[in-house]
Every structure is written in structure tokens, then in C-alpha cells.
Amino acid sequence: MNIHEYQAKEILNSFGIAIPRSRVALTADQVERAAKEMGGHCVIKAQIYAGGRGKAGGVKAAKNPEEACEIAKTLFGKNLVTRQTGPEGLKVRRILVEETVEIEREFYISITLDRQKSRYCLIASAEGGMDIEEVARTAPHKIHLLTIDPFTGLRPYQARTVALAIGLGGVLCEDCVELMLNLYRCSQEKDCSLVEINPLVVTKAGWLLAMDAKITFDDNAIYRHREYPDLVDYSQLNPLEITAGKYDLSYIKLSGNIGCMVNGAGLAMATMDVLKESGGEPANFLDVGGGASREKVAEAFKIILEDCDVRAVFVNIFGGIMRCDIIAQGIIEAALNVNCSLPIVVRMDGNRVEEGKQLLRESGLNVQIGDNMGDGARKIVTMLNQGVD
Numbered sequence: 001m002n003i004h005e006y007q008a009k010e011i012l013n014s015f016g017i018a019i020p021r022s023r024v025a026l027t028a029d030q031v032e033r034a035a036k037e038m039g040g041h042c043v044i045k046a047q048i049y050a051g052g053r054g055k056a057g058g059v060k061a062a063k064n065p066e067e068a069c070e071i072a073k074t075l076f077g078k079n080l081v082t083r084q085t086g087p088e089g090l091k092v093r094r095i096l097v098e099e100t101v102e103i104e105r106e107f108y109i110s111i112t113l114d115r116q117k118s119r120y121c122l123i124a125s126a127e128g129g130m131d132i133e134e135v136a137r138t139a140p141h142k143i144h145l146l147t148i149d150p151f152t153g154l155r156p157y158q159a160r161t162v163a164l165a166i167g168l169g170g171v172l173c174e175d176c177v178e179l180m181l182n183l184y185r186c187s188q189e190k191d192c193s194l195v196e197i198n199p200l201v202v203t204k205a206g207w208l209l210a211m212d213a214k215i216t217f218d219d220n221a222i223y224r225h226r227e228y229p230d231l232v233d234y235s236q237l238n239p240l241e242i243t244a245g246k247y248d249l250s251y252i253k254l255s256g257n258i259g260c261m262v263n264g265a266g267l268a269m270a271t272m273d274v275l276k277e278s279g280g281e282p283a284n285f286l287d288v289g290g291g292a293s294r295e296k297v298a299e300a301f302k303i304i305l306e307d308c309d310v311r312a313v314f315v316n317i318f319g320g321i322m323r324c325d326i327i328a329q330g331i332i333e334a335a336l337n338v339n340c341s342l343p344i345v346v347r348m349d350g351n352r353v354e355e356g357k358q359l360l361r362e363s364g365l366n367v368q369i370g371d372n373m374g375d376g377a378r379k380i381v382t383m384l385n386q387g388v389d
Helices: 005-014 028-037 065-075 132-138 156-165 170-189 219-224 239-246 265-277 294-306 324-337 353-361 373-386
Strands: 022-025 042-047 059-062 094-099 103-114 119-125 143-147 192-203 208-210 213-217 250-253 258-262 284-287 312-319 344-350 367-369
Touching (some): 005 022, 005 094, 005 170, 005 192, 022 028, 028 094, 103 170, 119 132, 119 156, 156 170, 170 208, 239 250, 239 294, 258 265, 258 294, 258 373, 265 284, 265 373, 294 324, 324 344, 324 353, 344 373, 353 367
Parallel strands (some): 258 312
Antiparallel strands (some): 042 059, 103 192, 119 143, 192 213, 250 284
16 A cells, blocks of 8 residues: 655654655645745655656755745646656646755665565665665665564664665664664554665755655555555546456455456466467456455446446456356346456356356357366457457
């Protein structure tokens, strides 16, 4: 689960991490008033669920309130396109107005999950800012990584070693140690999969400030934090993803034209790989789970069909807990309700598979049965390319 920069900064500040003075605005007039509060000279920052805003023109400096207002007018309602948004971009509906800070040095600090080691890790670099990805690619020796023992947590001496490694000494080193410990405490108490400060700056006055921040919460832990759903900006989410969430479906919109419905995240990943190898492009990641009901399957299929980019559907199901005949009933129900004429290929195996296949054959739908995952992927790509209706 993602949140906006201003929300992330508020959370960091509650953990004792210093941030610049700022105000969130929903209109150009509010931006102008906030700029006056900041002394006129300020930074205008578009708030979207993606990084790379600066290079996309979403972060600009204003010399006075009037200029801030004009910048805001160009940003509000604009679809900001970055490397993380895809070509469609994300619409700007909120702007953060922030005081300008005289910066002496920039750093990168984050705590995230190392999924290979199943542990949190602290990542730090003396070269923060917009080009941190380039630093990681071209000069990986400048990135310092510390794996954190879950039993002992991040210790002060470890944080001090990292602070010294990125070139901080004296009082600034000790301030950075405290900041890293607070950052780790935040990641634990808030169940974060990522807490990132980029850049962390040393001001000319000698203070450490979090100039930009990103926090991602672990979706599996949201039940422990009743306040988290209230933090979501639904305007930043795909409507189909919102609908899928209501039915407890794991759905992610992709850029292809073959809708995919699979049970199990691992099988879903493999399905997308096989589709790509067969020359197809998946339109989504959709995992209905291991024990879905007929109604849940029907809703999942409807979500796929509501995507205007979908030109064909590939269903890949292994019926263990889930019965294949129930899957077939859900597919038929959804397809008939919306008068679906798109080509469909179903590969299913397991519990009551023959009953499920028979239901599909007798449904009257434009459906073929795949013998296995590879055969199913090749069939749907062929049907799509031949324009079978």
C-alpha cells in the first residue's frame, strides 16, 4: 500500500525525524496562500504515487506566491508521466508547498526488505537525489548495505558504521545514527516494506532534514492498522484494482491485451512468463486465490472483461482446494452476463477437471481447452492473432 510524500513525512516526523515546513494544497489559491506562509520563495511538488517527479516536471521552485500559483495551475489535473507510472501517467490532485532549504550535501537512506534473505536491510549512499538509480547501476560500490538481524534489530554501532561510511562525522554522525534508529523503529511499528529518504540533506546550517520521503506499507499487515485505509488516495489507483480489492482479489493492471485469471501467485507469474514466450502480452496479474467461490470467480472474470485493452482471455487453473467445475460455472456466468464474444482459452487440471471442461464445451462461448499451460498460451496467442471472434 502506497501513500503520498506529505503523509510519509508526517509519519517520519512523528518518529523524531526532521522535515521541512510545508503545506498540502488542493487548489491553486491554497498553493498561493501556502507560499506566502513559506516566505514567498518555495518548492512546488506534485503528489502522485510514483517516483521520478522531478525529471517529469512535477517539482519546481517558485520565487514568489504569484509564480507558485501559476505553476500550480499547470500541474493540477495534469497527467504526470514518469518511468514508474507507465505511458498513461497519474493525475495530479494534490500539491505539497515546501519551504526552500540551503543544501550543503545530499544522501540516500532507506530500510527495506531483502526478500532473498527474509530480513530487513539498511541501504545508504553519499550520493542521494534523482540519480540514485544511476549510481546503483554504474557505481554499486557507493551503495552501502547492512542486513539487520531480526532478533537484535538495528544497533547503534551498526548505524554509526554506516554513517561514517557515507562521510558523516562528529555531531552529524551521531544525529544520523539517531535518525537511522528512528527509521528502523518506524519500519517495525508501522509494518513497512519500504521506508525511504531521498534525499536526506545536510543544510548549510548543519541540520539533517528529510527532503523527500516514501513509505510503502505491507498489505498483509493492514489489519493491524485501522487508520491505513483512510490514508489511501483512490484517485491514484486503477478503478479495476479498487473493485478487485472489494472482492479480496489480487489484481494489477498491465499493458498487454490478454486477460489472465489464475489461482496462486506463483502460477500467475509462470503464466505471464509462458504467455510472453509464446508471443503474447498479459493485460493483468489476477490471482483469485486457492479456495475461491463461483461468485468470486465470476467477479474476477468481469473485472478482466471491463478492461478495454483486453482482446482475449487465458484462464489457467489448478484445482486443488478449488473445484474445476466451480471455476467453469463462474466463467460461464460472467461471460454470459456481459455477452462476451472474446476468444477464451481455459487450461485446467485437478479436482473435477472433466466436469469443468464439459461445462465449458456446452456453454456456447468462444472457448478452447488447453492441454497444458504451454499449449493454452500458444492457443490464445494464435486465436488473438487470427482475429477469431
